Amino acid sequence: MDLHRLTIHELSGMLKKGEIRSRDIVDSLFKRIDHTEGKIAAYMTLTRDLAYEQAEKADSLIKSGKAGYLTGIPIAIKDNICTKGIRTTCSSKILEGLVPPYDATVITRLKDAGAVFTGKTNMDEFAMGSSTENSAYALTKNPWDTERIPGGSSGGSAAAVSADECIAALGSDTGGSIRQPAACCGVVGLKPTYGRVSRYGLVAFASSLDQIGPITKDVTDSAMLLNIIGGHDPLDSTSVGTPMPDFTGSFEGGIKGVRIGIPKEYFIEGMDIEVERSVMDSISILEGLGAIKKDISLPHTDYAVASYYILATAEASSNLARYDGARYGFRTKNAKDLFDMYIRSRQEGFGPEVKRRIMLGTYALSAGYYDAYYRKAQQVRRLIKEDFDRAFESVDVIITPTAPTPAFKTGEKTQDPLKMYLSDIFTISVNLAGIPAISIPCGFGSGDLPIGLQISGRHFDEETLFRLAYAFEQSTEWHKRRPAI
Ligand code: GLN
Numbered sequence: 001m002d003l004h005r006l007t008i009h010e011l012s013g014m015l016k017k018g019e020i021r022s023r024d025i026v027d028s029l030f031k032r033i034d035h036t037e038g039k040i041a042a043y044m045t046l047t048r049d050l051a052y053e054q055a056e057k058a059d060s061l062i063k064s065g066k067a068g069y070l071t072g073i074p075i076a077i078k079d080n081i082c083t084k085g086i087r088t089t090c091s092s093k094i095l096e097g098l099v100p101p102y103d104a105t106v107i108t109r110l111k112d113a114g115a116v117f118t119g120k121t122n123m124d125e126f127a128m129g130s131s132t133e134n135s136a137y138a139l140t141k142n143p144w145d146t147e148r149i150p151g152g153s154s155g156g157s158a159a160a161v162s163a164d165e166c167i168a169a170l171g172s173d174t175g176g177s178i179r180q181p182a183a184c185c186g187v188v189g190l191k192p193t194y195g196r197v198s199r200y201g202l203v204a205f206a207s208s209l210d211q212i213g214p215i216t217k218d219v220t221d222s223a224m225l226l227n228i229i230g231g232h233d234p235l236d237s238t239s240v241g242t243p244m245p246d247f248t249g250s251f252e253g254g255i256k257g258v259r260i261g262i263p264k265e266y267f268i269e270g271m272d273i274e275v276e277r278s279v280m281d282s283i284s285i286l287e288g289l290g291a292i293k294k295d296i297s298l299p300h301t302d303y304a305v306a307s308y309y310i311l312a313t314a315e316a317s318s319n320l321a322r323y324d325g326a327r328y329g330f331r332t333k334n335a336k337d338l339f340d341m342y343i344r345s346r347q348e349g350f351g352p353e354v355k356r357r358i359m360l361g362t363y364a365l366s367a368g369y370y371d372a373y374y375r376k377a378q379q380v381r382r383l384i385k386e387d388f389d390r391a392f393e394s395v396d397v398i399i400t401p402t403a404p405t406p407a408f409k410t411g412e413k414t415q416d417p418l419k420m421y422l423s424d425i426f427t428i429s430v431n432l433a434g435i436p437a438i439s440i441p442c443g444f445g446s447g448d449l450p451i452g453l454q455i456s457g458r459h460f461d462e463e464t465l466f467r468l469a470y471a472f473e474q475s476t477e478w479h480k481r482r483p484a485i
Pocket of ligand 1: 130174175
């Protein structure tokens with residue numbers, strides 16, 4: 001049987017019954033990886049030996065009856081999440097050779113749950129991008145069409161899940177980096193509420209927006225992973241102690257009477273016609289299941305991209321100041337003196353998009369411009385959050401497309417950063433407001449390219465997202481389609 005094709009919940013059932021061993025899953029996966037990875041390039045680093053070691057431990061744990069549902073399940077990790085003893089590069093040259101001496105909290109939790117690691121996945125350098133083309137190392141291909149991008153910045157994770165090169169993966173989402181690649185690759189991506197999942201050990205891009213979340217083959221797996229990685233962490237002061245329900249318990253009860261808001265600002269002229277049609281059809285399906293549709297307005301939507309690209313770059317310029325070639329990662333070989341070493345290490349170590357953002361952010365924070373840009377963007381952020389607060393007085397969730405188009409062609413937007421930034425037009429507001437959102441497959445455009453539906457909800461109400469997403473998944477077949485790679 002093709003074990004690599006199955007989900008967490010399917011495999012964990014089989015493991016528990018003793019029908020298969022974790023080792024068999026690892027065998028099946030690495031065979032698959034050997035076959036497809038040359039075409040996809042989803043991974044930065046493969047951890048084959050570690051995977052077998054972990055699988056062996058998992059198998060004895062399962063035998064002793066002490067296993068949880070993640071025991072023995074192979075997971076891929078985005079390369080900006082620190083893994084003790086495993087190279088972590090953020091797909092940047094400046095972190096070349098870095099092997100973290102500690103695990104991120106999410107990694108500790110996965111290990112405690114008995115998960116197996118297949119490797120670290122490719123991404124846009126420091127998670128800055130929407131296509132994974134900004135990686136300093138590799139060009140990841142979309143498994144549905146290898147001439148197209150897998151989305152980004154968690155493109156490696158989404159491609160690995162979609163191509164069955166792992167069972168599930170972790171990504172990070174600052175402005176859409178879990179949801180948009182999930183949409184492009186036809187898989188499920190969840191950005192949890194800001195504060196739901198610890199950021200300890202996630203290499204910081206924009207700390208007030210960054211959040212780790214699962215990329216999976218279906219909604220059940222997404223809930224299962226959130227169960228494990230979510231919850232308060234004393235090592236991250238922004239993680240919140242809000243109670244953690246069993247998210248797989250959210251599915252019961254159907255969606256009768258759930259009020260879904262359709263924001264008029266997201267359905268504008270110029271939107272891709274196939275995306276619009278799929279999303280509209282999906283809304284009808286949800287209505288058929290008993291949800292109640294309401295037109296709403298999020299009036300400050302137009303300002304989201306501008307305010308995000310000021311705040312995110314400002315935070316990035318400060319967070320990335322620490323990479324100076326002195327203590328770890330890349331160091332120039334051509335330095336005349338210490339100061340020159342700092343300058344050249346950064347010059348040679350960072351890629352063009354990262355440099356652009358450091359410059360933009362530094363400018364936005366500099367004396368004289370701070371009030372005009374940074375402060376103003378913070379004020380707009382508040383207005384955007386208040387738009388959502390107001391909307392959630394009359395609806396339970398908000399439905400939009402995840403991305404304005406299906407996956408675009410490699411190279412299509414690399415010369416025009418503004419065009420690239422607009423890929424996040426539907427996902428960014430969610431990060432600014434700190435609310436949770438999930439992207440699920442909701443159709444296919446011409447050329448067999450997946451389309452994603454985004455469901456956003458109230459702070460810490462991932463349960464309602466899961467309930468709706470699960471109900472939709474149960475009555476559609478989109479999530480079952482796999483690329484013919
Ligand atoms: N594409 C957006 C950016 O370039 C979002 C990236 C992310 O969520 N990490 O900033």
